[in-house]
Amino acid sequence: MNTNVATAGEFNRIVRFLIHELKPRGPWLTTFNVISIPVIVAGLVILCFRFIYGLGSVTNLTQEHPWGLWLGFDVVTGVALAGGAYVITFVVYVMRVDKYQSIVRITVLNGLLAYMFYGGALLFDLGRPWNAMNPFIGNSFGFASVLFLICWHFALYMVAAFVEFSPVIAEWLNLEKARKFLKSLALGTVILGVTLSLLHQSGLGALFLMAMPKIHPLWWSQFTPVLFFVSSIYAGLSMIIFEGTVSHGVFKNLLTPKGHHSFDDMVFGLAKGAAITMFVYYVFKALLFIHEKQWDLINTSWGYWYLLEVLGFVLVPAFMFAFGHKHRSLNIIKTAAVIALLGVILNRLNVSIICFQWYEPVRYYPSWQEITVTLMVIFSEIWIFRWVVTRMPVFSSEH
Amino acid sequence: MDRRGFLKTTLVAGTAALAGDDLGALELRHPEEFVGVLVDTTRCIGCRACEVACGETHDLFVPDVINDGALATPRKTSERQYTVVNKYETEQGDIFVKRQCMHCHQAACATACPTEAMHKTLKGPVTWDGDKCIGCRFCMISCPFDVPKFEYNEWNPKLVKCTMCFERQEKGLKPACVSACPTDALQFGVQVDNLEIARHRIYAHPDKYVHQIYGEHEAGGTGWLYLSAVPFDQIGFRTDLGRTPYPEYTREFLYAVPAILFGVPAFLLGLNALADHDKPTGGMGSEFLTGDEEAER
Ligand code: SF4
Numbered sequence A: 001m002n003t004n005v006a007t008a009g010e011f012n013r014i015v016r017f018l019i020h021e022l023k024p025r026g027p028w029l030t031t032f033n034v035i036s037i038p039v040i041v042a043g044l045v046i047l048c049f050r051f052i053y054g055l056g057s058v059t060n061l062t063q064e065h066p067w068g069l070w071l072g073f074d075v076v077t078g079v080a081l082a083g084g085a086y087v088i089t090f091v092v093y094v095m096r097v098d099k100y101q102s103i104v105r106i107t108v109l110n111g112l113l114a115y116m117f118y119g120g121a122l123l124f125d126l127g128r129p130w131n132a133m134n135p136f137i138g139n140s141f142g143f144a145s146v147l148f149l150i151c152w153h154f155a156l157y158m159v160a161a162f163v164e165f166s167p168v169i170a171e172w173l174n175l176e177k178a179r180k181f182l183k184s185l186a187l188g189t190v191i192l193g194v195t196l197s198l199l200h201q202s203g204l205g206a207l208f209l210m211a212m213p214k215i216h217p218l219w220w221s222q223f224t225p226v227l228f229f230v231s232s233i234y235a236g237l238s239m240i241i242f243e244g245t246v247s248h249g250v251f252k253n254l255l256t257p258k259g260h261h262s263f264d265d266m267v268f269g270l271a272k273g274a275a276i277t278m279f280v281y282y283v284f285k286a287l288l289f290i291h292e293k294q295w296d297l298i299n300t301s302w303g304y305w306y307l308l309e310v311l312g313f314v315l316v317p318a319f320m321f322a323f324g325h326k327h328r329s330l331n332i333i334k335t336a337a338v339i340a341l342l343g344v345i346l347n348r349l350n351v352s353i354i355c356f357q358w359y360e361p362v363r364y365y366p367s368w369q370e371i372t373v374t375l376m377v378i379f380s381e382i383w384i385f386r387w388v389v390t391r392m393p394v395f396s397s398e399h
Numbered sequence B: 001m002d003r004r005g006f007l008k009t010t011l012v013a014g015t016a017a018l019a020g021d022d023l024g025a026l027e028l029r030h031p032e033e034f035v036g037v038l039v040d041t042t043r044c045i046g047c048r049a050c051e052v053a054c055g056e057t058h059d060l061f062v063p064d065v066i067n068d069g070a071l072a073t074p075r076k077t078s079e080r081q082y083t084v085v086n087k088y089e090t091e092q093g094d095i096f097v098k099r100q101c102m103h104c105h106q107a108a109c110a111t112a113c114p115t116e117a118m119h120k121t122l123k124g125p126v127t128w129d130g131d132k133c134i135g136c137r138f139c140m141i142s143c144p145f146d147v148p149k150f151e152y153n154e155w156n157p158k159l160v161k162c163t164m165c166f167e168r169q170e171k172g173l174k175p176a177c178v179s180a181c182p183t184d185a186l187q188f189g190v191q192v193d194n195l196e197i198a199r200h201r202i203y204a205h206p207d208k209y210v211h212q213i214y215g216e217h218e219a220g221g222t223g224w225l226y227l228s229a230v231p232f233d234q235i236g237f238r239t240d241l242g243r244t245p246y247p248e249y250t251r252e253f254l255y256a257v258p259a260i261l262f263g264v265p266a267f268l269l270g271l272n273a274l275a276d277h278d279k280p281t282g283g284m285g286s287e288f289l290t291g292d293e294e295a296e297r
């Protein structure tokens, strides 16, 4: 009886608290709002057209290029960039490196939102999204399909990431018991999350294995899954550096001075990790190139494009990370992070779009509608991110 | 020892039990029992009766074969036409080639499909089920012959391609194109028989045909087989597709999945226990939490 009353009281408190928290805060007329609101509205209008008149009415997709920006960038690239969450939880929870403790929450939040929004963008791209639950229910399991596995691992990973983040929500709602319980799940969910990430990061590469005759030989390899996995590690590390830098600028008022100071320290560690994985990736790429005897492909425009990606956007930032780490230069590291991120984007777009059916005379370029919807996805993610960090204790470390 | 052999022995042992029947679906059923069509391009006169029959049977666009001059440039199949006939000028004169889905023995499209909407039926034809399809277009990405087509301008789009008239076959009829062909360029039958007929024609007229049956080995073998008087790359066929069935390319990855799913967590737990000797090493959530909180204090 008594507990019932207490629970009811607690419930009322939470509802009142939520209503209070849902109200917008801060000034409305910021540059970000002025830019993002029209884009989001335009994106929603475009999506209406897409669902009434079909994908062809707003995209430049063709029979030769069935996957475009929404799949190649939002899903394939977005997931690679969200790799930071599994890397950092691995380091902090499995390897118990406490140094990075204070960025775990923010990184997991970033990862979770990225999966929700970029993975969610898949729904616009599916031709028959009302069947989207089919791979999860019913008797139509395509067990032999890589995409089937990815769907499952996406879904399970989102659950794992949500549980990883849930102690923050409990803390925000002031639910001490729930927080303790959820926190006790941490190691288990982290291990599950890391395993699933390993599988779906490489799985995204495995999507292109059967497209062997259609992808330019410089970008097709039976080791693409391994390459995708390794590059997702440094993509994630670079993304943490990049996002950390941005949010330390934007959300300065939410940070404790101590937190600010140790972030620079962490950046050096992250840079070292990124440099090592990038060198490993580069050596692997080079070995594949030599093994496949692809010298005669290099002296073509595709060959130059390949060299630009592998030398300019992998080897160069790898050296910059190493140099920045050795000489304690934050600026070089941050520049390297941006170049490395561009390199990962370039690589994913090359494999999934640009070098797909490279021999076809008609090339694919995204339409302005596809670009607008992509921006809409990114902006709405930032909106939610901003809402969460200004309310929940994301920047403080565990206590 | 090659990598594939190594992977098979190490991983299959651990995973076969788990994956069981499901990966078994990748195994070859009995291709010699599959039905298919033998296309003898030396007999085709380019009348395009098959195109018309296909359009009429499937309620599609029916071309005006007399006037549309469509043979001038090679076409691809489309969401409006599941089959097209193309003309190629070669040293043996004009050659006409009918193209459509090849109905691969181990179909890349069916393996790619996350919902089994694309389905290799036991009889051979590869069919599509709209109740299952989510419209991901992964079948289009994976098909080595670039066959499945998507209706981009429909709110409820279908993935379309030749189904070898599966519904007609259920009623005991031949595919519409085969029935319409006036010159017997198309021969419907079981794979073993078709191969035998094809080989017989090559032996009987060794100067008339190139000594290759396209589809016998391409992409692991296809239900549709082609005979030609000129090398196949001169009449629009890709000759670089290899003999490996396309599902083989993802098989190793799929075999590795259960091993990773169980092996990696065990490995991570072990790592966690080793990671720091000063802290409790049980590796369980609660103890881990205690260690963590102590560190914070
Ligand atoms: S040709 Fe393409 S669509 Fe037809 S069965 Fe083979 S893989 Fe599937």
Ligand code: SF4
Pocket: B109, B112, B113, B114, B115, B116, B117, B118, B128, B132, B133, B134, B135, B136, B137, B138, B139, B140, B159
């Ligand atoms: S588009 Fe449909 S038929 Fe093709 S792979 Fe996806 S679910 Fe299967």
